[in-house]
Amino acid sequence: MQAFEWEKPVLALEERIAELKQFVDGAEMDFSAEISHLQRKAAKLRKEIYENLTPFQRVTMARHPKRPTTLDYINLLFDEFTELHGDRTFRDDGAIVGGLALFEGLPVTVIGPQKGRDTKENIARNFGLPHPEGYRKSLRLMKQAEKFGRPIITLIDVVGAFPGIEAEERGQGMAIAQCIEEMSFLRTPILSIITGEGGSGGALALGVGDRVLMLENAWYSVISPEMCATILWRDSSRAAEAAELLRLTPTDLLKFGIIDDVITEPLGGAHRDHAFTGMQIRSFMRRYLATIMKIPVDRLVEERLARFRRIGKFSERSLADL
Amino acid sequence: MLNVFKGRPKYATVRPQEGSERKDFPDNLWTRCDSCGRMIFNKELEKNAFLCLDCGHHFRLTGRKRLAMLTEEKDFEALPPLLAVNPLAFPGYPEKIRQAQEQTGLDDAAIMGKTAVKGSPCILGIIDFSFIGGSMGSVVGEQLVRGFERALKERLPVVIFSGGGGGARMHEGIFSLMQMAKTAQAVGRHSRAGLLFISVLTHPTMGGVYASFASLGDVILAEPGALIGFAGPRIVQETTRQELPTGFQTAEYALAHGMIDAIVPRSKMVDYVGRLLLWHR
Numbered sequence: 001m002q003a004f005e006w007e008k009p010v011l012a013l014e015e016r017i018a019e020l021k022q023f024v025d026g027a028e029m030d031f032s033a034e035i036s037h038l039q040r041k042a043a044k045l046r047k048e049i050y051e052n053l054t055p056f057q058r059v060t061m062a063r064h065p066k067r068p069t070t071l072d073y074i075n076l077l078f079d080e081f082t083e084l085h086g087d088r089t090f091r092d093d094g095a096i097v098g099g100l101a102l103f104e105g106l107p108v109t110v111i112g113p114q115k116g117r118d119t120k121e122n123i124a125r126n127f128g129l130p131h132p133e134g135y136r137k138s139l140r141l142m143k144q145a146e147k148f149g150r151p152i153i154t155l156i157d158v159v160g161a162f163p164g165i166e167a168e169e170r171g172q173g174m175a176i177a178q179c180i181e182e183m184s185f186l187r188t189p190i191l192s193i194i195t196g197e198g199g200s201g202g203a204l205a206l207g208v209g210d211r212v213l214m215l216e217n218a219w220y221s222v223i224s225p226e227m228c229a230t231i232l233w234r235d236s237s238r239a240a241e242a243a244e245l246l247r248l249t250p251t252d253l254l255k256f257g258i259i260d261d262v263i264t265e266p267l268g269g270a271h272r273d274h275a276f277t278g279m280q281i282r283s284f285m286r287r288y289l290a291t292i293m294k295i296p297v298d299r300l301v302e303e304r305l306a307r308f309r310r311i312g313k314f315s316e317r318s319l320a321d322l
Numbered sequence: 323m324l325n326v327f328k329g330r331p332k333y334a335t336v337r338p339q340e341g342s343e344r345k346d347f348p349d350n351l352w353t354r355c356d357s358c359g360r361m362i363f364n365k366e367l368e369k370n371a372f373l374c375l376d377c378g379h380h381f382r383l384t385g386r387k388r389l390a391m392l393t394e395e396k397d398f399e400a401l402p403p404l405l406a407v408n409p410l411a412f413p414g415y416p417e418k419i420r421q422a423q424e425q426t427g428l429d430d431a432a433i434m435g436k437t438a439v440k441g442s443p444c445i446l447g448i449i450d451f452s453f454i455g456g457s458m459g460s461v462v463g464e465q466l467v468r469g470f471e472r473a474l475k476e477r478l479p480v481v482i483f484s485g486g487g488g489g490a491r492m493h494e495g496i497f498s499l500m501q502m503a504k505t506a507q508a509v510g511r512h513s514r515a516g517l518l519f520i521s522v523l524t525h526p527t528m529g530g531v532y533a534s535f536a537s538l539g540d541v542i543l544a545e546p547g548a549l550i551g552f553a554g555p556r557i558v559q560e561t562t563r564q565e566l567p568t569g570f571q572t573a574e575y576a577l578a579h580g581m582i583d584a585i586v587p588r589s590k591m592v593d594y595v596g597r598l599l600l601w602h603r
Contacts, residue, residue, distance in 0.1 A: 163553030163561045168571060169579045173552035177537035181506040201502060201533045208503055222490045222499035231492060246495045247410045258496050305507050311500040312460035318403030319429050
């Protein structure tokens with residue numbers, strides 16, 4: 001498994017414990033005191049390291065190649081899933097998946113951007129970068145959900161919409177705008193969960209929910225740290241500094257009132273234990289879905305609009321006052 | 323005849339530097355056209371709605387100049403002013419704001435107010451590129467929303483001239499992103515009440531501005547040659563490593579691909595918008 005530089009001390013300790021255990025198996029000597037000492041030390045170190053991650057360390061966790069993808073989450077969260085394809089206009093965009101799923105017996109519509117794990121998958125998924133037809137498919141499925149009164153779950157993990165010639169020709173900006181606008185007024189409950197990357201308009205196009213949750217090692221901002229660093233210093237390698245400035249972690253976003261809750265990941269990140277991560281998300285989904293499904297739909301839409309209407313920081317003064 | 327002057331001019335116009343007000347055209351007597359290279363007497367340029375006398379190139383306009391072209395100043399009732407704060411404590415942002423305020427004399431990038439265009443009352447908004455690239459932070463977002471809300475209350479149409487380079491205002495991070503949702507929703511409420519929104523895209527309308535309210539007009543117009551798109555052309559080229567088609571992301575390109583209703587030269591804009599407003603009264 002790919003390891004990050006900052007977690008190497010823990011991994012080294014864990015390796016030593018494993019070695020010692022193996023050695024003990026074949027020997028007569030008693031190392032149990034030594035082992036439990038090391039285990040305590042490893043646990044402490046792990047807690048120290050993972051609870052004090054820098055924003056950019058979280059960004060790299062969000063991009064970990066073994067982190068669950070949207071289809072993995074769908075598998076972990078739902079009892080059954082039937083994928084529905086296509087935008088009915090141009091083609092099926094593999095970078096966004098969606099369809100019908102059963103959540104603890106409840107039919108829902110689930111939609112999310114899909115990254116690939118290897119080159120072949122990444123080509124089919126366009127590296128998880130959606131075209132306008134992906135957003136149009138998403139909107140089609142959302143309207144379908146509204147028609148049948150199904151709740152919508154969006155699972156968001158996308159660096160941004162694809163910046164390509166054809167994507168521009170087919171109206172990338174327009175597709176995103178339409179998604180945002182129509183999603184805002186949908187007469188059905190929407191729960192949005194940022195599972196990994198929440199990059200710019202391409203993420204917001206799926207993120208206009210009644211409740212917005214975020215995994216512990218996910219990020220959400222107007223721009224990626226790399227692009228921000230390029231704009232500020234013409235140097236994308238200073239992304240770690242930019243990540244600090246952008247305040248893109250769940251802790252900051254919770255404080256800002258942008259998200260409603262943070263879903264705890266297993267120590268060391270979601271990629272370390274897919275099943276546990278799935279269980280965590282399930283319990284949050286259960287709770288939040290129950291809440292928003294109880295709200296009468298007229299009020300639900302009004303509250304959704306009010307939620308975004310409030311966002312923004314400014315002062316009610318003019319230059320002349322200064 | 324071989325047009326030797328086609329393309330970008332070899333020599334840039336020298337602009338007055340520090341200390342003096344930076345404008346979209348230099349403060350001297352003559353301006354060279356960015357498109358055809360012709361030297362134009364500034365007074366003539368102003369008289370000609372800042373259009374090149376030869377090739378019709380649309381020079382960038384400040385918000386105030388555009389306002390003056392669309393309506394009488396005495397008929398313009400501006401919305402209460404708002405000022406930007408620094409929600410992320412982003413280093414250098416307050417200085418950037420102050421500098422833009424000094425250069426433009428504006429509070430922020432949006433001019434919003436109630437007025438009449440060719441006798442038709444409306445809420446008019448202009449986003450000024452010269453204020454931090456016309457980017458949408460909390461102030462621009464809030465002003466736009468208040469404009470649409472006022473229009474909804476008084477059952478008025480809305481006309482917005484967008485011109486935002488990068489779209490979002492990076493220094494406000496997530497708050498800037500959320501203005502996309504906020505403004506799109508304001509358009510949605512206004513639209514669902516059966517009211518008219520004319521979105522005019524001026525050079526350049528990109529990113530978060532294009533991917534929110536600016537795309538949601540009942541009628542979408544553009545000035546000739548305006549850059550319109552989601553991702554900037556440089557990003558597209560760097561990502562795809564493909565040669566960009568001629569005229570990529572221009573208004574003409576957007577029209578050909580079905581993304582806008584019409585291209586309207588600046589000289590005809592007031593009449594055009596005025597007529598649309600009249601037909602919806």
